[in-house]
Amino acid sequence: xENKLDGNAAGGILQEIxxxxxxxxxxxxxxxxxxxxxGALAVYKHGMGTVVRCPSCDTVLIRVAHTKGRYWLDMRxxxxxxxxxxx
Amino acid sequence: xxxxTVPGRLSWQLGEVxxxxxxxxxxxxxxxxxxxxxxxxxxxxMDVRLTAEDGYQTERSYSxxxxxxxxxxxxLTVERLDDGEVSPYLVDExxxxxxxxxxxxxxxxxxxxxxxxxxxxxxxxxxxxVPLMAMIRHRAAVGSTIPTRLLYSSRSSEDVIYxxxxxxxxxxxxxxxxxxxxxxxQPPGWTGYHRRIDTEMLRELAWPPDQRPLMFICGPTPFxxxxxxxxxxxxxxxxxxxxxxxxxxxxx
Numbered sequence: 001x002e003n004k005l006d007g008n009a010a011g012g013i014l015q016e017i018x019x020x021x022x023x024x025x026x027x028x029x030x031x032x033x034x035x036x037x038x039g040a041l042a043v044y045k046h047g048m049g050t051v052v053r054c055p056s057c058d059t060v061l062i063r064v065a066h067t068k069g070r071y072w073l074d075m076r077x078x079x080x081x082x083x084x085x086x087x
Numbered sequence: 088x089x090x091x092t093v094p095g096r097l098s099w100q101l102g103e104v105x106x107x108x109x110x111x112x113x114x115x116x117x118x119x120x121x122x123x124x125x126x127x128x129x130x131x132x133m134d135v136r137l138t139a140e141d142g143y144q145t146e147r148s149y150s151x152x153x154x155x156x157x158x159x160x161x162x163l164t165v166e167r168l169d170d171g172e173v174s175p176y177l178v179d180e181x182x183x184x185x186x187x188x189x190x191x192x193x194x195x196x197x198x199x200x201x202x203x204x205x206x207x208x209x210x211x212x213x214x215x216x217v218p219l220m221a222m223i224r225h226r227a228a229v230g231s232t233i234p235t236r237l238l239y240s241s242r243s244s245e246d247v248i249y250x251x252x253x254x255x256x257x258x259x260x261x262x263x264x265x266x267x268x269x270x271x272x273q274p275p276g277w278t279g280y281h282r283r284i285d286t287e288m289l290r291e292l293a294w295p296p297d298q299r300p301l302m303f304i305c306g307p308t309p310f311x312x313x314x315x316x317x318x319x320x321x322x323x324x325x326x327x328x329x330x331x332x333x334x335x336x337x338x339x
Binding site for chain 2: 003004005006007008009011012015016017018019021023024037038039040
């Protein structure tokens with residue numbers, strides 16, 4: 001059974017990679033164009049990693065895992081990331 | 088509070104257990120000292136990682152219960168899930184002086200600080216109270232009088248986490264209301280709600296939509312989805328409803 005969580009649940013691993021608080025970063029979906037804070041997106045955690053989906057159209061925005069000493073980051077579902085340089 | 092311009096990357100670090108405290112039969116608060124702790128904001132969480140002797144690692148997220156004003160240490164409140172990989176160790180085995188691998192604080196989205204205003208509607212299912220308690224403690228610590236209502240669903244009065252402290256805060260602080268619903272077992276003479284949170288209950292308790300409350304919902308996934316969908320149906324702005332689901336387990 002899939003374990004539906006919020007974008008908060010991806011904040012830890014994303015902030016290991018990016019030097020920003022990532023749940024407030026705005027992400028635009030390549031599927032439907034919706035733009036939301038990552039904290040407002042849907043997150044599913046699997047044994048293999050974390051999947052971030054669009055709550056509107058279910059497109060996978062981000063897949064991220066940390067295994068065998070590497071981060072694996074697939075962001076093909078993100079059209080634009082807007083990162084505030086101030087917070 | 089001073090805000091860093093660039094928070095920087097997170098990494099795992101070791102915290103030391105300073106104190107533990109049983110909150111209910113299934114929940115425990117764990118107070119930790121973390122080296123170079125940079126402080127947190129009410130609503131944030133920590134990731135905890137356990138490593139077995141064979142190298143197998145597993146991690147879980149736990150909300151910070153303490154307010155930012157409790158400096159230089161943080162308190163997590165953890166509910167033991169009987170089939171959990173991490174929580175039985177944290178609740179049953181962890182002792183003062185033990186070290187724990189931690190990453191955080193995490194999240195800026197599910198956060199409330201007094202300057203963000205209100206009125207504030209907090210909706211908690213079971214141990215979903217934990218990050219909301221950090222907000223209530225923060226509100227009390229800074230002397231905020233922002234009108235705040237907590238709707239808190241538990242199975243029974245024995246399962247109500249922070250029960251005495253909530254009673255005390257309701258008496259000692261201004262414009263804080265706590266409404267409990269006990270979904271399975273009610274004590275004799277209970278006159279409060281005794282059903283799961285639903286649209287009708289939220290209609291009775293939420294601030295009128297034209298007051299544009301800020302809303303935070305935390306609990307098991309089905310609980311959060313019911314509460315959030317009800318608030319949207321009642322006409323509240325989705326953008327002012329923030330949710331934190333902690334998975335399908337648990338029931339409130």
